[in-house]
Amino acid sequence: MATQSLQKAHDALAAPQASARTLADGLEQPNLKRRPRLSSAAMREFAEILGPRNITDDPAVRAGYSWSLAGGGLPTSQQFMEHWSVAIALPGSTEEVQAVVKACLRHGLKFRAQSTGMAAFSCAMQESVVAIDLRRMDKLVEIDAKNQMAVIEPYVTGAQLQAEAMKVGLTTHIIGAGWTHSPLASATSYGGVGIGGNYTGNNQRNLMAWEWVTPEGELIRAGSAGAGSGWFAGEGPGPGFRGMLRGNCGAGGGLGVFTRIGYKLHPWTGPAQFEHRGVHPQWGIPLSDTMRFYQVVWDDWEGPRDAAYGFMISNAPTYILRMPADHIGWTLHPTNREFYDSLVNGTLPDIARTENRISWTLLVLSETHAEAEWRERTIRAIVEKTRGRFLDVAPEHAEVLARNAVTSCYVPRVFRAGSRQVMTSVGVFDSFKLLPEVVKTGERLMRPYREQRKTINQGVPEGFWMWPSEGRHYWAENIISCDNDSVESGGDGTALVLQITEDHAKHPRGVNAFALGGDLAEMYGKALGLNTWMAKVKNAFDPEDAADGLYPTGKKNIMTRLWPIARPFLFGIPFLLRLAMRLQVKYGK
Numbered sequence: 001m002a003t004q005s006l007q008k009a010h011d012a013l014a015a016p017q018a019s020a021r022t023l024a025d026g027l028e029q030p031n032l033k034r035r036p037r038l039s040s041a042a043m044r045e046f047a048e049i050l051g052p053r054n055i056t057d058d059p060a061v062r063a064g065y066s067w068s069l070a071g072g073g074l075p076t077s078q079q080f081m082e083h084w085s086v087a088i089a090l091p092g093s094t095e096e097v098q099a100v101v102k103a104c105l106r107h108g109l110k111f112r113a114q115s116t117g118m119a120a121f122s123c124a125m126q127e128s129v130v131a132i133d134l135r136r137m138d139k140l141v142e143i144d145a146k147n148q149m150a151v152i153e154p155y156v157t158g159a160q161l162q163a164e165a166m167k168v169g170l171t172t173h174i175i176g177a178g179w180t181h182s183p184l185a186s187a188t189s190y191g192g193v194g195i196g197g198n199y200t201g202n203n204q205r206n207l208m209a210w211e212w213v214t215p216e217g218e219l220i221r222a223g224s225a226g227a228g229s230g231w232f233a234g235e236g237p238g239p240g241f242r243g244m245l246r247g248n249c250g251a252g253g254g255l256g257v258f259t260r261i262g263y264k265l266h267p268w269t270g271p272a273q274f275e276h277r278g279v280h281p282q283w284g285i286p287l288s289d290t291m292r293f294y295q296v297v298w299d300d301w302e303g304p305r306d307a308a309y310g311f312m313i314s315n316a317p318t319y320i321l322r323m324p325a326d327h328i329g330w331t332l333h334p335t336n337r338e339f340y341d342s343l344v345n346g347t348l349p350d351i352a353r354t355e356n357r358i359s360w361t362l363l364v365l366s367e368t369h370a371e372a373e374w375r376e377r378t379i380r381a382i383v384e385k386t387r388g389r390f391l392d393v394a395p396e397h398a399e400v401l402a403r404n405a406v407t408s409c410y411v412p413r414v415f416r417a418g419s420r421q422v423m424t425s426v427g428v429f430d431s432f433k434l435l436p437e438v439v440k441t442g443e444r445l446m447r448p449y450r451e452q453r454k455t456i457n458q459g460v461p462e463g464f465w466m467w468p469s470e471g472r473h474y475w476a477e478n479i480i481s482c483d484n485d486s487v488e489s490g491g492d493g494t495a496l497v498l499q500i501t502e503d504h505a506k507h508p509r510g511v512n513a514f515a516l517g518g519d520l521a522e523m524y525g526k527a528l529g530l531n532t533w534m535a536k537v538k539n540a541f542d543p544e545d546a547a548d549g550l551y552p553t554g555k556k557n558i559m560t561r562l563w564p565i566a567r568p569f570l571f572g573i574p575f576l577l578r579l580a581m582r583l584q585v586k587y588g589k
Helices: 002-014 020-031 040-050 059-064 094-106 158-166 183-189 223-227 242-246 302-314 325-331 336-345 369-385 395-407 410-414 432-452 487-506 518-524 530-541 558-572 574-587
Strands: 087-089 110-114 129-133 140-144 149-152 207-213 219-222 257-264 291-297 319-321 359-365 420-424 428-430 464-469 473-483
Touching: 040 087, 040 094, 059 087, 094 110, 094 129, 094 207, 094 257, 110 257, 140 158, 149 158, 183 207, 183 242, 183 257, 207 223, 207 242, 219 223, 223 257, 291 369, 291 395, 302 359, 302 369, 302 432, 302 464, 319 395, 319 464, 325 336, 325 395, 325 410, 359 369, 359 395, 420 487, 428 432, 432 464, 432 473, 432 487, 473 487, 487 518, 487 558, 487 574, 518 530, 518 558, 558 574
Parallel strands: 087 129, 110 129
Antiparallel strands: 140 149, 149 257, 207 219, 207 257, 291 359, 319 359, 420 473, 428 473, 464 473
């Protein structure tokens, strides 16, 4: 069936005047009978609410909302999500969002909101879902420089907010996914960790007051906004509500739609506007006496662990990041071919060589020359004490990496390498004491896939991105890249993610942060009772399960029912796990 779909898509593309509609029809045709359609009555009501230009059930448009951005590869049915939204709604105000939610309930439909739609997080997870695309709600309502905060709507991006904030001496937290994310979506509904987290915090604490359309269509303003007193505070008298609403990682749309928030900003001592150097995509920003860049390497993982404690206690570096050496190499080369040629010819810069992978990248911002000198002396003392050494970095490379540290534009630079599927081990969020053990575990579990089966990326041994968060703990996730046009590679990538998750469950090494949504909450959240509490919150606010998202409802499906039986076999006999995941990739859904 997938081959037939691919042939239809190929024929559609090869035909004169090929269109998105003909491509979508070719991909969707085998499943037309089983895909639910929007009723004419529902379509009329949505058109009355939004206007006919802002509601559609066109298959070509729906296809665009059903694509897994992590999938890569050719546009076959395997790269589309199992469930397609029945319609796409584009509200322009909170009142229209509320009306759309109520209309969904009247017509027995579910809904799922999205902001910038960066990943498959925003795709429908079940049947009969209306996608609520919030792109028309793009107002940066206010920047309050005195109180270091902003009021924003869903489609304001991190890039927009940062550019405006820098004009008044402030900056914003940019999550690891990069500049184009929605700070509102991150702060209310997802993890919210990012490269600048040592300085700009996590978005679970950058969230202030908020405006919320519940799954039952009720409009609630909470915190100071609920009292009509502005958007500066997320809590009022009594128990805090933000923890229930978003927890550690957010509900991913499963608790309704957030339409406006107050959002914390942070001091910025850099330029009010970036002066870009170089040629796109290799843009950098000029360094100066008060903006300095350092690359530090060690011989073992105990070194960066110990240095991190010194960096956090002293607060000397502003941005602290460890990214794999091969990912630095991708960032510093304009094209994949140029990176590959440098790799095989042995001409990679020192900063991108595997032997220098045990590292921290530091960007240091100061207000004065004296402050910059103090910060440098402090950093050098910490590096010397922990037996590290500084690498020489070409100025043009330091400028590119400095810009990426501030904007988190690393992600589109690194994850551009063709028909790959990019997966993540879902992250450890805990004490720096665990860092060496976490990295060694990643190396141990990845080794058979890299060296023997050669089905995942052949970069550094563990693939970890890491950074400190709020001066207390660290975030780490090992990025796994595989060839999505290969059943063996795609299946093995998924198997490895599950092996890492299982290993963390049996030998806890801190909070396995992203493994707490949907089926994974049922499979791995029981130890702490998280699945039970998440289901209680979900069922209390969404008794009809109308909001499609990541929070579990407590209802069992085939996977969660079979999991206790299958688990010992899958992980006791790794071949069975790889076979099961390869079959899932081959036949899908």
